[in-house]
Amino acid sequence: MNGYHWLVLFAAWLGWGFDIFDGLLFNYVAPNCMPTLLSLAIGSPAAKAAVSYYNGVVSSILLVGWAVGGIIFGKVCDKIGRTKTLLLTMAMYARWNSFVRNRSEHGGADCISDHCQPRDRRRMGCGCIRRTLFCRRFGLDSCHLSGGSVNQSENDRAGFSGDKKLLAFAAVLLAIPVAALLWVGSYSSVEPVFAGFPFFIWYQFVWVFLCAACTWAAYRVVRKARAGSKGQPR
């Protein structure tokens, strides 16, 4: 394992972590949104029973789906390649989200995928924004973009050429802590208390370390992105 492998591992871990976080968020909102959907009074015993029942069902479906999807799309990946598979899953995800949204008129995050979709479709033929995004995020060298080398000659002339994909990945890493801490509503609560510390306090202490980790990863990525360019000592 060299430094870059560790970096990829860390990036993958981050991605996985946020995915899990996504799932956990559901548990937080469930006590409010599920009774609303089922027209039960929030906090009533009936609502609590319904929440724990449906929560169990939905979480189980999620886990099973996760495992099954992992196997199926692994096979699909072997047949048609990573990029196409990723596109396929995203298209499915976006379709499903907009479908759910149209049915229930409930959805904040879903709007995002709705907005993205027409653009995706337009670009699908000639380069594809999703692929770009994916490559940038994970710095996968195997994805070569047709339009990725704009300004390449200008950069070479100036004596440097940063890897644009890696730099964009670094930008994402740096944006994460800023966005997390400026979203004050996500952590301004006393509960859950940990070792006497209100959530509001310990959560921000935790971000000291997460932010240092993100910045460090960005540092490594930028070094990598700019490595090997002419006249630039590492």
Added chain:
Amino acid sequence: MKGGIDYAALGVLVGLFTVVTVMGFLASNWRRDKSLHSLEEWGLGGRTFGTWVTWFLLGGDLYTAYTFVAVPAAMFATGAVAGFFAVPYTIILYPIIFVYMARLWSVSYRHGYVTSADFVRGRYGSKVLALAVAITGILATMPYIALQLVGIQAVLEVVGIGGVSSVLARALPLIIAFGLLAAYTLQAGLRAPAIIAFVKDALIYVVIIVAILYLPAKVGGWTHVFAAAQAKMNTINPATGKPVGVFVPSAKDYWAYATLALGSALALFMYPHSITATLSSRSRNTIRYNATILPAYSFVLGLLALLGWVAIAAGTKPVGLDGHPNAQLVIPQLFKDSFPSWFAGVSFAAVAIGALVPAAIMSIAASNTFTRNIYKEWVNPRASHSDEARVSKIVSLAVMALALIFVLTLDKQNAINFQLLGGIWILQTFPAVVYGLYTRWFHRWGLLVGWIGGMLYGTIAAYNVVNPTTGNHFAGSLSVIPVLGQLGYIALTALAINSLIAAVATVILDLAGVKRGSDDTVKADYLADEGDVRAVKGLETIAANHE
């Protein structure tokens, strides 16, 4: 007076102070291979500082004595929004500076820029815009230096020195401390605070770790500390009919908390002293690597902020020697009440030495700015490198003397008001400096007009914040954000207005065909690194070798 002078604490304080003074004088020989007769050497330590020196220097520079006194004091008095925002502020600070400070380092390295106004001058070819940036920097730095003295004063007052008895008794220790500081800064330049920063940071870490392990247990554990803080913050203030402070921000405080954190983070590296410390590093990556390790200080700052709440649980009564309650004294008082005298002395030394490092760097930065962007630009354009260094040294003395007079003659509240204004003002240089690092789309006069707009809005908005109890103006840094209708940090609103005006003015000026200045920089300058052959420093070294 209560208790008189604490001689044991005072002895430790004076002893440590002496050690630091000797180190400061010896610093001029540290890592030096040529004379100190240029601003590169005196004012930037020859741009030779590596990762660790930069870490200590920036840490010593950014986390000032005033921070260490004021943040817990704000936690003690009004709670999380005014105090704990310092934690997210100093966390998101690092990803933010990671992005643009390396570019500023590179372009400054190649062109020999010493201040941000130097860069603005080169990038936009505008003496006037550079002057605006320089003056803003000096104006914002002066009260900051004065507040370092307030930090020392707070410590001395708790030790028992400097009551109302005589002006001289109050002034003498400060004059001695600042006289020594001025003397070794004059001799050693930026190397002096760089060396002292090691002692300062070591003391601060020891004191805070001991305090945070020992004190909460002593007052009944963290649960009790937070319960006491919550109880105090929820008490209704009879003067306003509102709670005294904020324990955990509620929905109406979100904007305030977030904009304070973001605005302060954007502003901090616009201050001349932060830029000086950054430019003194050896390579482009030093500052980036430092962005990953500097959060260690943020952690300590967070712990320190919590000590303000520990003081609530401990029932600390911060009362000044004049008999009036003064929240600024809460941390020294807490230490004095809870620690044995000798360790209280160590903690006071940490605060006092903590004041010297930033005060030295700030005065060097302010005098660099004056020399480069006012003296050389407007008074004596033919000044040589040694002229520049000489003027800078004299100005650094003047700056310290002014700060001293400021604190001794004016009410402390003025220094605090000006510092608040300084934070708002300094952020108004952001468009000229940081936007300029990426694009030259903005017109130089557009940026100037934007700067004027931001300065005016910020000053007026800050003036209109009135303390409901005392009726004083400049009572805080929050006011209603136009359009959004939420309370937010004035500096950030002013920056938005500033940017908007600059953009609109740019379009108008371009349509009117008003001439843009020349740009000294090229694209590759922004990515240059250590050892670059086109660096001004490189040329000077080559020239020196030929002599």
